[in-house]
Amino acid sequence: MIDKTKIVGKTVNGLVHLFPSQIGRLMLNLFCRPMKGKIFTKKEQLFLEQSTWIPLYLNDKKIQCYTWGQGERKILLAHGFNSNASRWRLLINLLVTANYQVIALDIPAHGNSDWKRVNGLLYAQVIEVVMNHFKPHHIVGHSFAGIAFAYYFSKMAYVPVERMILMGVPNELTDVTNVFFQIINANEKVQAAYYKAFYEKFGYDANYFTLSKLLEAISYPTLIIHDENDEVASFEGAQVLQHSMKNATFFPTKKLGHSLQGSIVFKEVLHFLT
Numbered sequence: 001m002i003d004k005t006k007i008v009g010k011t012v013n014g015l016v017h018l019f020p021s022q023i024g025r026l027m028l029n030l031f032c033r034p035m036k037g038k039i040f041t042k043k044e045q046l047f048l049e050q051s052t053w054i055p056l057y058l059n060d061k062k063i064q065c066y067t068w069g070q071g072e073r074k075i076l077l078a079h080g081f082n083s084n085a086s087r088w089r090l091l092i093n094l095l096v097t098a099n100y101q102v103i104a105l106d107i108p109a110h111g112n113s114d115w116k117r118v119n120g121l122l123y124a125q126v127i128e129v130v131m132n133h134f135k136p137h138h139i140v141g142h143s144f145a146g147i148a149f150a151y152y153f154s155k156m157a158y159v160p161v162e163r164m165i166l167m168g169v170p171n172e173l174t175d176v177t178n179v180f181f182q183i184i185n186a187n188e189k190v191q192a193a194y195y196k197a198f199y200e201k202f203g204y205d206a207n208y209f210t211l212s213k214l215l216e217a218i219s220y221p222t223l224i225i226h227d228e229n230d231e232v233a234s235f236e237g238a239q240v241l242q243h244s245m246k247n248a249t250f251f252p253t254k255k256l257g258h259s260l261q262g263s264i265v266f267k268e269v270l271h272f273l274t
Contacts, residue, residue, distance in 0.1 A: 024193030037110035044086035080143025084111030123148035171237030
């Protein structure tokens with residue numbers, strides 16, 4: 001079987017000397033375009049069909065949201081890259097049983113939402129729309145959602161929450177970027193071209209997106225759940241994040257990896273909320 005990532009890596013490594021700006025923009029586009037997240041299994045689709053579908057809009061693009069339950073306490077679940085709202089189905093069933101109204105969304109370029117690409121700033125804008133509409137009491141973010149929450153709370157006119165849960169979030173955006181570079185096997189010149197393109201597009205250095213800095217002023221009770229064997233976001237970075245925040249609790253897990261799909265996680269979420 002042909003390894004497409006190796007082909008891409010060899011191509012960009014070979015051409016970056018001649019076309020650094022173009023390669024930088026290409027790498028940024030590749031990084032922001034998910035490989036998965038749009039495809040639903042029959043089980044996932046059936047679960048989403050049991051919800052109430054509520055489309056919201058940002059610049060005429062659809063943000064697909066779903067709700068379950070009729071409880072007075074509302075909780076928003078925000079997924080990460082290469083995923084969709086159905087990844088929460090086990091937790092959603094528990095929350096509905098505990099009498100919460102659960103809201104989940106498909107982020108841009110994922111699930112049933114519009115767009116072809118997503119980045120942290122766009123995700124934060126989507127979070128702003130969703131928060132203003134639903135005004136949830138609690139929020140839960142997995143992985144890339146942590147970047148969006150951090151920018152939302154540090155830069156935007158946010159809706160206050162009572163509690164926040166961060167699951168498998170990278171303390172630094174560069175943690176995730178480095179995984180991408182490793183998969184592509186990008187050389188140093190390709191990486192430099194990428195970061196230049198990143199700054200030109202967003203007006204920030206990638207290092208700006210460091211959660212321990214963006215969230216250090218947040219005083220909401222926060223639960224940080226992270227696995228010792230997380231292959232995407234470093235465990236040490238999560239510890240740094242916890243120590244930097246004013247009111248954060250750290251809950252480590254083992255052998256659950258980056259996805260953090262396990263009963264011990266769901267029980268801790270319910271315990272923290274109640």
